[in-house]
Amino acid sequence: MSHFTPAHALTGGALIGLSAAILWVGLGRIAGISGILAGLRMPDRGWRMAFLAGMIAAPLLYRLAGGATADPTIATSAWVVIAGGLLVGFGTRLGGGCTSGHGVCGIARLSRRSIAATAVFMAAAMVTVYCTHHIGIG
Amino acid sequence: MRALAIATTCGLLFGLGLTVSAMIDPAKVLGFLDIAGDWDPSLILVMAGAIPVAALGYMFRRQDKATTQTAIDRRLLLGATLFGIGWGLVGYCPGPALASLSFGDAKTLLFVAAMLVGMAAFEVWNRRG
Numbered sequence: 001m002s003h004f005t006p007a008h009a010l011t012g013g014a015l016i017g018l019s020a021a022i023l024w025v026g027l028g029r030i031a032g033i034s035g036i037l038a039g040l041r042m043p044d045r046g047w048r049m050a051f052l053a054g055m056i057a058a059p060l061l062y063r064l065a066g067g068a069t070a071d072p073t074i075a076t077s078a079w080v081v082i083a084g085g086l087l088v089g090f091g092t093r094l095g096g097g098c099t100s101g102h103g104v105c106g107i108a109r110l111s112r113r114s115i116a117a118t119a120v121f122m123a124a125a126m127v128t129v130y131c132t133h134h135i136g137i138g
Numbered sequence: 139m140r141a142l143a144i145a146t147t148c149g150l151l152f153g154l155g156l157t158v159s160a161m162i163d164p165a166k167v168l169g170f171l172d173i174a175g176d177w178d179p180s181l182i183l184v185m186a187g188a189i190p191v192a193a194l195g196y197m198f199r200r201q202d203k204a205t206t207q208t209a210i211d212r213r214l215l216l217g218a219t220l221f222g223i224g225w226g227l228v229g230y231c232p233g234p235a236l237a238s239l240s241f242g243d244a245k246t247l248l249f250v251a252a253m254l255v256g257m258a259a260f261e262v263w264n265r266r267g
Contacts, residue, residue: 003166003169003176003178003180004179004180005159005160009159009160009182009184011187012158012161012187013185013189014155014188015155015158016155016156017155017187017188017189018155019149020192021194023148024192025195026148027144027145028199034257046145048145050141051145051148053146054149054153055152055236055237057150058149058154059153059238059240062154069157070163070165071243072162072165072238072246073163073164074165075165076228078245080227081227081252084224084228084230084249085224085235085248085251085252086253086255087223087224087227088221088225088228088230088253089254089256089258089259090257090260091217091224092221092232093217095216095218098221098231099233100232104185104188105192107185108188108196109193109196109201112210113207117214117218120215120218120219120222121219121222121225122222124219124223126226128222128226128227129168130174132227133174134174134175
């Protein structure tokens with residue numbers, strides 16, 4: 001429990017929720033990142049590009065404003081990173097959403113599909129981490 | 139113009155939320171997923187902070203129930219399983235992976251490239267089958 005950061009987690013979460021609320025009330029869109037990204041090839045790519053540009057710029061602006069952020073630390077090999085990326089890309093499209101679309105927006109909408117999807121991807125991720133960190137598979 | 143301004147604002151808020159909560163760091167996310175290790179429950183509090191605020195938005199503007207999918211089918215469950223395995227292998231889901239691009243980390247770039255290939259592979263597979 002040594003790394004637990006409850007205040008930052010709640011504050012950051014509220015900002016993500018606010019983003020989802022404004023995007024819905026203002027544009028009638030769900031703030032699901034995999035869906036926004038996959039829709040870039042659709043004719044309505046303007047708002048999608050604007051959203052993603054804002055999201056990519058935010059950590060940079062936060063650092064420029066003097067905020068402290070940890071650099072991403074990925075301990076796994078490049079091959080595991082590639083396998084993970086492929087699975088996340090294919091799986092989020094097949095399952096119609098990711099942590100944001102199902103886990104935040106879907107649960108907030110009380111969608112049965114999203115509650116089921118979130119339970120399944122969290123369980124699958126926890127089993128995967130158990131296998132790689134504690135049994136030594138992968 | 140108004141739509142682009144709203145979308146940019148929402149993107150900035152979303153990215154700021156990921157940054158403040160440290161969810162852009164895959165090690166932090168793996169700390170949550172590693173329930174048998176030195177467990178870090180922070181991710182649950184990110185969701186606990188986000189869901190009620192988002193829910194206010196969904197109450198404010200009604201959804202069209204007729205076009206909302208409700209079936210819990212094989213595609214949903216298989217897709218969520220594959221996504222969960224990939225998430226557990228690296229600690230990145232799509233939002234944090236994209237938001238971390240500006241750190242210029244080679245493995246982040248590799249992950250995003252593979253994720254886009256995975257999405258494209260789905261489109262090809264989906265059109266065939």
